[in-house]
Amino acid sequence: MKHVTEPAYVRWSLIAVAFLFLGLFLILPLIAVFTEAFKQGADVFFAAISDPETLSAVKLTLLVAAISVPLNVTFGVAAAWAIAKFSFRGKNVLLTLIDLPFAVSPVIAGLIFVLLFGSEGIAAPLLATLDLKIIFAVPGIVLATTFVTFPFVARELIPVMEAQGKDEEEAAVSLGASGWKTFWRVTLPNVKWGILYGVILCNARAMGEFGAVSVVSGHIRGMTNTLPLHVEILYNEYQFAAAFSVATLLAVLALVTLVVKSVIEWKTERQFEVEEEYHFDVSGERAG
Amino acid sequence: MSIEVVNISKTYKNFTALQNVNLHIPEGELVALLGPSGSGKTTLLRLIAGLEQAQQGSILFNGEDNTNRDVRERQVGFVFQHYALFRHMTIFDNIAFGLTVRPRKTRPSKAEIREKVHSLLRLVQLEGLAHRYPSQLSGGQRQRVALARALAVEPKFLLLDEPFGALDTKVRQELRRWLRHLHGKLGLTILFVTHDQEEAMELADRVVVMNEGRVEQVGTPEEIYHKPANPFVYSFLGRVNLFHGRIQDGRIKLGEAEFEAEHAHFDGPAVGYMRPHDVEVSLHPPKSSATTAVRAQIERITPLGPFVRLELKRLDTKEVFEAEMSRQRFLELNVVEGGLVYVTLHNVSIFVENAPAIKPTRVYVPQQVSI
Amino acid sequence: MSIEVVNISKTYKNFTALQNVNLHIPEGELVALLGPSGSGKTTLLRLIAGLEQAQQGSILFNGEDNTNRDVRERQVGFVFQHYALFRHMTIFDNIAFGLTVRPRKTRPSKAEIREKVHSLLRLVQLEGLAHRYPSQLSGGQRQRVALARALAVEPKFLLLDEPFGALDTKVRQELRRWLRHLHGKLGLTILFVTHDQEEAMELADRVVVMNEGRVEQVGTPEEIYHKPANPFVYSFLGRVNLFHGRIQDGRIKLGEAEFEAEHAHFDGPAVGYMRPHDVEVSLHPPKSSATTAVRAQIERITPLGPFVRLELKRLDTKEVFEAEMSRQRFLELNVVEGGLVYVTLHNVSIFVENAPAIKPTRVYVPQQVSI
Amino acid sequence: SAASQGTETGGTEAGGSAQAVELLNVSYDPTREFYQEINTEFAQEWKEKTGQSVTVKQSHGGSGKQSRSVIDGLEADVVTLALAYDIDALAERELIPADWQKRLPDNSSPYTSTIVFLVRKGNPKQIKDWDDLVKPGISVITPNPKTSGGARWNYLAAWGYALKKNGGDEAKAKEFVAALFKNVPVLDSGARGSTTTFVERGIGDVLIAWENEAYLAVNELGKDKFEIVNPSISILAEPPVAIVDKYVEKHKTKEVAEAYLQFLYSKKGQEIAAKNYYRPRSEEVLKAHTPAFSEIELFTIDELFGGWTKAQQTHFSDQGVFDQLYQP
Amino acid sequence: MKKLFSRRGFLPGFGMTMGYTIIYLSLLVLIPLSVLFLKASTLSWEQFVGTILDARVLASIRVSILTSFFAACVNAVFGVLVAWVLTRYQFPGKRIIDGIVDLPFALPTAVGGIALTSIYAENGWIGQYLAEWGIKVAYTPIGIWVALTFIGLPFVVRTVQPVLQDWDLQMEEAAATLGATRFHTFTRVILPHLLPAIITGFALAFARALGEYGSVVFISGNMPLKTEIVPLLIMTKLEQFDYAGATAIATVMLVASFVMLLMINYLQWRMNKFDAAR
Ligand SMILES: Nc1ncnc2c1ncn2[C@@H]1O[C@H](COP(=O)(O)OP(=O)(O)OP(=O)(O)O)[C@@H](O)[C@H]1O
Ligand SMILES: Nc1ncnc2c1ncn2[C@@H]1O[C@H](COP(=O)(O)OP(=O)(O)OP(=O)(O)O)[C@@H](O)[C@H]1O
Ligand SMILES: [Mg+2]
Numbered sequence A: 001m002k003h004v005t006e007p008a009y010v011r012w013s014l015i016a017v018a019f020l021f022l023g024l025f026l027i028l029p030l031i032a033v034f035t036e037a038f039k040q041g042a043d044v045f046f047a048a049i050s051d052p053e054t055l056s057a058v059k060l061t062l063l064v065a066a067i068s069v070p071l072n073v074t075f076g077v078a079a080a081w082a083i084a085k086f087s088f089r090g091k092n093v094l095l096t097l098i099d100l101p102f103a104v105s106p107v108i109a110g111l112i113f114v115l116l117f118g119s120e121g122i123a124a125p126l127l128a129t130l131d132l133k134i135i136f137a138v139p140g141i142v143l144a145t146t147f148v149t150f151p152f153v154a155r156e157l158i159p160v161m162e163a164q165g166k167d168e169e170e171a172a173v174s175l176g177a178s179g180w181k182t183f184w185r186v187t188l189p190n191v192k193w194g195i196l197y198g199v200i201l202c203n204a205r206a207m208g209e210f211g212a213v214s215v216v217s218g219h220i221r222g223m224t225n226t227l228p229l230h231v232e233i234l235y236n237e238y239q240f241a242a243a244f245s246v247a248t249l250l251a252v253l254a255l256v257t258l259v260v261k262s263v264i265e266w267k268t269e270r271q272f273e274v275e276e277e278y279h280f281d282v283s284g285e286r287a288g
Numbered sequence B, C: 001m002s003i004e005v006v007n008i009s010k011t012y013k014n015f016t017a018l019q020n021v022n023l024h025i026p027e028g029e030l031v032a033l034l035g036p037s038g039s040g041k042t043t044l045l046r047l048i049a050g051l052e053q054a055q056q057g058s059i060l061f062n063g064e065d066n067t068n069r070d071v072r073e074r075q076v077g078f079v080f081q082h083y084a085l086f087r088h089m090t091i092f093d094n095i096a097f098g099l100t101v102r103p104r105k106t107r108p109s110k111a112e113i114r115e116k117v118h119s120l121l122r123l124v125q126l127e128g129l130a131h132r133y134p135s136q137l138s139g140g141q142r143q144r145v146a147l148a149r150a151l152a153v154e155p156k157f158l159l160l161d162e163p164f165g166a167l168d169t170k171v172r173q174e175l176r177r178w179l180r181h182l183h184g185k186l187g188l189t190i191l192f193v194t195h196d197q198e199e200a201m202e203l204a205d206r207v208v209v210m211n212e213g214r215v216e217q218v219g220t221p222e223e224i225y226h227k228p229a230n231p232f233v234y235s236f237l238g239r240v241n242l243f244h245g246r247i248q249d250g251r252i253k254l255g256e257a258e259f260e261a262e263h264a265h266f267d268g269p270a271v272g273y274m275r276p277h278d279v280e281v282s283l284h285p286p287k288s289s290a291t292t293a294v295r296a297q298i299e300r301i302t303p304l305g306p307f308v309r310l311e312l313k314r315l316d317t318k319e320v321f322e323a324e325m326s327r328q329r330f331l332e333l334n335v336v337e338g339g340l341v342y343v344t345l346h347n348v349s350i351f352v353e354n355a356p357a358i359k360p361t362r363v364y365v366p367q368q369v370s371i
Numbered sequence D: 001s002a003a004s005q006g007t008e009t010g011g012t013e014a015g016g017s018a019q020a021v022e023l024l025n026v027s028y029d030p031t032r033e034f035y036q037e038i039n040t041e042f043a044q045e046w047k048e049k050t051g052q053s054v055t056v057k058q059s060h061g062g063s064g065k066q067s068r069s070v071i072d073g074l075e076a077d078v079v080t081l082a083l084a085y086d087i088d089a090l091a092e093r094e095l096i097p098a099d100w101q102k103r104l105p106d107n108s109s110p111y112t113s114t115i116v117f118l119v120r121k122g123n124p125k126q127i128k129d130w131d132d133l134v135k136p137g138i139s140v141i142t143p144n145p146k147t148s149g150g151a152r153w154n155y156l157a158a159w160g161y162a163l164k165k166n167g168g169d170e171a172k173a174k175e176f177v178a179a180l181f182k183n184v185p186v187l188d189s190g191a192r193g194s195t196t197t198f199v200e201r202g203i204g205d206v207l208i209a210w211e212n213e214a215y216l217a218v219n220e221l222g223k224d225k226f227e228i229v230n231p232s233i234s235i236l237a238e239p240p241v242a243i244v245d246k247y248v249e250k251h252k253t254k255e256v257a258e259a260y261l262q263f264l265y266s267k268k269g270q271e272i273a274a275k276n277y278y279r280p281r282s283e284e285v286l287k288a289h290t291p292a293f294s295e296i297e298l299f300t301i302d303e304l305f306g307g308w309t310k311a312q313q314t315h316f317s318d319q320g321v322f323d324q325l326y327q328p
Numbered sequence E: 001m002k003k004l005f006s007r008r009g010f011l012p013g014f015g016m017t018m019g020y021t022i023i024y025l026s027l028l029v030l031i032p033l034s035v036l037f038l039k040a041s042t043l044s045w046e047q048f049v050g051t052i053l054d055a056r057v058l059a060s061i062r063v064s065i066l067t068s069f070f071a072a073c074v075n076a077v078f079g080v081l082v083a084w085v086l087t088r089y090q091f092p093g094k095r096i097i098d099g100i101v102d103l104p105f106a107l108p109t110a111v112g113g114i115a116l117t118s119i120y121a122e123n124g125w126i127g128q129y130l131a132e133w134g135i136k137v138a139y140t141p142i143g144i145w146v147a148l149t150f151i152g153l154p155f156v157v158r159t160v161q162p163v164l165q166d167w168d169l170q171m172e173e174a175a176a177t178l179g180a181t182r183f184h185t186f187t188r189v190i191l192p193h194l195l196p197a198i199i200t201g202f203a204l205a206f207a208r209a210l211g212e213y214g215s216v217v218f219i220s221g222n223m224p225l226k227t228e229i230v231p232l233l234i235m236t237k238l239e240q241f242d243y244a245g246a247t248a249i250a251t252v253m254l255v256a257s258f259v260m261l262l263m264i265n266y267l268q269w270r271m272n273k274f275d276a277a278r
């Protein structure tokens, strides 16, 4: 395969350049986070991550992710279905609108919910009569998080579903399966890796989101502080080591998703390899 | 179950894929839908299955209107061109799918399903492979799984879209034979799409020839081959030689060759169509009717196993044409490239052009004159 | 330019794709590489082009060792099965690509390139389409663009991987004819891959039959069809009937039929191979040598245009086999399904099994006995 | 939220009852440790006095941002912010009466602080007073007054010093402050950013900071690396506190909220403030901690700037004095 | 209704999923964002223009756009490189590298900003060596660029990677048989094919960079007219309770981003349509 690859020296220099770039921009910061976290020793580190307020922040962060990720998955799947399996006018505008939250500054993302649900906001009278609290409470945090992570699943799924085509769905329907059954038993299993990948990205961002959540959270300790906010507060209290310790929790989280993803990819690849092996079998069989 | 397609038209945006198609498929027949790529074969099949909605016309099953009925209620077995097997399910689950998605009331028990699937696996001769995945099968095996899957729901009829399109010649031959046996065994109505005329002729009780969204001819393979309704069908069904000439004074003139024309009561240009195997090649001028014989030079000899093809050039019109003969006859003739021979034209079909403004391939009128 | 493939072997991981392949392609020939899917055709082509590296053996161009030379230096025109046209380039740019990427010194001027591309477009009869994109062409047109692109760099020889694989029968026939003319015109050495035996026989000066990474036979289409070296070649090149029997006392017995065996100086099981068109069907027992005739029942009649195929069942061994005859002969015979006929077996080739432990198709030895 | 829970649990029968009550104290950074102590002590005292248990929830953030949150609906029972201006903003939205500052003693500021300098150990650049900060080659770290409340104190302290030194000459003061900001290489958005820049990045010769934050920084980040320098003149920073009438009424927590703020003035409260490096108002407590709080001549914002609203208007609004003098 | 949708194909659920998509999108994105415009519209036209045309705002827009643009450019180049290396080559640690690409999503941006500052400040791990060369990174526009490159990288890598994975190697082989060098093959054959994905990745990274706040404020130094970014100005306005001014700036940036994304999606669609044309 010499013709479709570069000479070894080019290959290795490219790899080296990629490493250098990633090293400067990704790996070093990661190392820095860990170094800062352990600067004052493991005691401080473990004290920080086992602090009750940290734990409650962890809980809230997980809760928020547990709500907003499924919401966005549902949306992503519905949107992907509508966009990938049908053709209609204005697809581009719809796609762009789905992308839009990527383009909104997180601070603004938080602000719009304040403008909407704040005590001077548009929906304030309604909320007052219903005695509902949205911002400076968990619903607001969920809303802001959902907003900023909105496009991930859909973005991931749409191309996958488009590539998949409609063949299998048509087959299922012609065999008498209802729409739901077709979706559950045929479409979903086919896009499950796409969904998982979308979930991983969405989840990572949901847990790591700071700007938007900061605006709507109210920073009430032990109640509306998510992990990133907790990091900020610790930092503002001159507890730098503790702040970074908590930040490592998030980094570790990212690394865990990395492992999950790798496992998934490894599994799919293996499945693929099995296919290839069988391909050989088949040709052997046929010729025999 | 019989199928009746009545005056169906289907348009995609501004492209007409089907135009006033009428078709009757009697119960129990094995019918081939033959036509070039893009002629609307798949579209027609999908309309019958209910996977697509027509703009106009109706589809009757056993005389009952089915046009607006849902795919699921039509009980049609559909085998897709690329099989569309469920990749993440084993062969067993693929075949069982149609049964397991039934509403609880009508769903067979697990044991019944297993029984059924295994009997189908036996039918398609894939008994050992129940637990493989589609990716672990060869093309021919996948094809058979797709068939078994469609049969599992006991469809009233079976639609197959280019069932053997993507397969090797050898595997294809095998599966064709197998499909014919299956048809004999189950007595289903089967409609299958192909663009290979040999496949259509070999397999089908009746062939429907389509072109550009229209049905050009319906008939038995014999009829289609030997009594083509128009030049399109003629040339689509096998190799063909074209001779350009005129009708004049009730006689047809193709270069030096001349024939009596029975139904030709007018003068004008005409085209003669002729199969290569109807070209008789001899070393000496035929004694009987010298007017149908012309002289030609052998340009190329291609032995093709059981028969030999000669590429010939008429000395009178310089038209190039082909002749096919058995190997035995060829050896008897003992000719070489460049040699001169006498050629007698048998079974020429003449199509007369009478509306020259429109596309030439479509405006010939089936005014066929057998000579 | 002539190509010499010497003792090439190629292994992917633990799978042997080619095994000690030797091949000589003389200058100016049009050679077909024929074989079932997975037999290593593409691999061999890629090795010659330099797109792949062999583990063993060498490749000579005009006697010069090219084994380790880079693809770019080999000056080989390669046409890929799925054309591999550059999607984002117009037809013009696709064809011009090979010229525009030349180093400045040897690169022709813009005007020269334009001239060249247009002459190639004329050659492949696509003059009006220079500014279209590949996606706006039909399959046959794309194929021709791929050819023109390969020809633009004036290759010393041309390699084509299943050039007509994905096309309609009609388009295929047309392109075959066109390729043959092109070959005649340019006098290039051409090696093309196919798994369609008719295509190979029709087009090629010489056919290379491959199976499981080995060359089974090399020869003219005539030789390959009429003197197959082994059962694989025999059955790959056309329809075939198999009769199982024994060699005993210097005679071959296939059921009731018996023949003299010249070279068979031993006793044991044997298989007779026979083409359907060599089966002679008659209503009365043949007078001459009654020992080669058997009785059979007609199971099915399939008219296939110029000829008719009968499916027959021997009354003695119950073996099912096919006979093919011209339509004329069939009409003369005037038989119906279920009728009884006499069948004379001509041209039976006997292959003797001598190493039963190994895969049966590969262990027959070309101990062919023409009768 | 904390506040609404307060309504449900403790609100119905305010005071006197054994029902638990919750307060939300919206404060600024970094008062966590200080208020944590206050909260425990107060809860104990309140329990003894009324038998009711009280939990105080804390919210911390930039002072301005916290004020905005309260305006936008963060239902704080009490606010304890860095600037009166931020509480004035609440008054403007009629969450509290305009005269809120008169409701509690000492301008509603139970503790004060001032602006000091943090320099590197041994004071290598010999920074003693404000004048040293405008010398060429001195690098000063202070946050952006437009985004940080603390930075506004820094700015006003410098301004006040120059004004006093030059006998009230506004132009001279402007020149002085402009010169000072010329020496600022990095304008962080908040006090912590500045501290990090100074401490961690090693940038700058002097950090202008609140007294209590300077102590915090020194204690947390390295007693051996930094020292505090008191300027001759500085501003009296008066972090104000107030109950948010609208919300205590809603939650029916007025009584306990008032008691909470009163507690800040009690001896115990003052002690805790002093311990956290806030200057107590109580003379007695101040004396007890005198070595820590050395004598500095302090001026108030009302004296020199006519109150926060006015100061904000003239100096920090768009196109205000700061925008004019700051020309990087 | 039924008739209308049934023509779109036989698959069920278009109405439901489309309806859900629109409703969810409206509730979560469109209505909230429209509030932004509403708020900005409380300003008179002169005020609005005045806010936008203020020297500091203009300067910050310049800084934001320039740094975001360069960050997106660098990401486009190195993102492709990383995607290329990850899909084409085998080397130790490949999986880890592949996973780490997502890190900027997971790490709170502020943490990222602080970590980067600690590396690139004058006394930082790398900053100290750069300082010897007279290069200052932290507290200069270069610092902003570093932070924005950090947060934008996954967008490019993750959009280019799948396209490269699906890429048909035969195109490269075809180019090779026609005598093209690797360089020619890459620039003339592969790159044009990757371009749509690169542009998308570029656009997303650029849009995201324009809005980024958390990581930048730590490394930028926030010097007005020099290293002040738009989101910081928005924050400044908010600190002064100037919601209308803040939303005015936000609106302008949002519209700009939207138009850019729309153009790119349209471009993409045009290209795809081209491909699908028969
Ligand atoms: N969804 C669609 N939108 C627009 N045009 C379509 C669509 N489906 C099919 N067509 C067009 O309708 C015509 C008929 O298509 P159809 O698939 O029925 O042809 P076919 O006879 O099956 O051809 P093939 O042998 O290539 O499968 C073609 O020209 C095709 O381009
Ligand atoms: N890159 C590869 N890695 C592993 N095995 C391969 C690879 N390429 C080809 N093979 C195997 O080598 C054998 C020969 O492949 P090749 O493509 O040459 O077959 P072919 O004769 O061209 O078949 P077809 O008619 O299907 O194109 C096949 O069994 C194939 O699975
Ligand atoms: Mg079709």
Ligand SMILES: [Mg+2]
Binding pocket: C041, C042, C043, C161
């Ligand atoms: Mg191949």
